[in-house]
Amino acid sequence: YKILDPACGSGIFLVTAFKRLVQIWRLQNNMQLPQLPDLKRILSNIYGVDKEEQAVRLTSFSLSLALCNELEPLKIINELKFDDLTESNIIHSDFFYKH
Numbered sequence: 001y002k003i004l005d006p007a008c009g010s011g012i013f014l015v016t017a018f019k020r021l022v023q024i025w026r027l028q029n030n031m032q033l034p035q036l037p038d039l040k041r042i043l044s045n046i047y048g049v050d051k052e053e054q055a056v057r058l059t060s061f062s063l064s065l066a067l068c069n070e071l072e073p074l075k076i077i078n079e080l081k082f083d084d085l086t087e088s089n090i091i092h093s094d095f096f097y098k099h
Contacts, residue, residue: 001045006095008048011059015066018046022070036079039070044089051094060085 001024003017021042025034034042048059063085068076086092 002047003045004047004049006049008050008059008090009052009055011048011055011062011090014046014048014059015062018043018063018066021045034070036071036075039067040083043067043083043085046089048090049093049095050090051092051097053092056086056090056092060090063090 001021003014003021005011005013005017008014022034022039025038025042026032043063046063048056050056050059064082068080071080
């Protein structure tokens with residue numbers, strides 16, 4: 001699945017979509033806990049756009065927290081390196097502006 005929110009604001013919809021995709025992953029994998037690569041793969045399919053730069057930053061932060069929520073503390077400390085979602089998935093732009 002790929003999810004796009006063209007006016008993501010604070011990212012509530014995208015965080016909820018991420019959590020739902022994690023639940024779907026668990027159902028498809030005999031209720032196992034997803035590992036960090038699995039979670040990052042899911043997160044790579046979440047996209048958002050907003051014309052407010054602060055909203056883009058907040059969405060990126062909210063998604064990063066949602067990712068942490070799925071991991072054990074030691075995994076976060078020892079393995080997690082955050083990707084800058086504002087470089088690829090969460091874009092500062094006006095989605096509805098015609099050029």
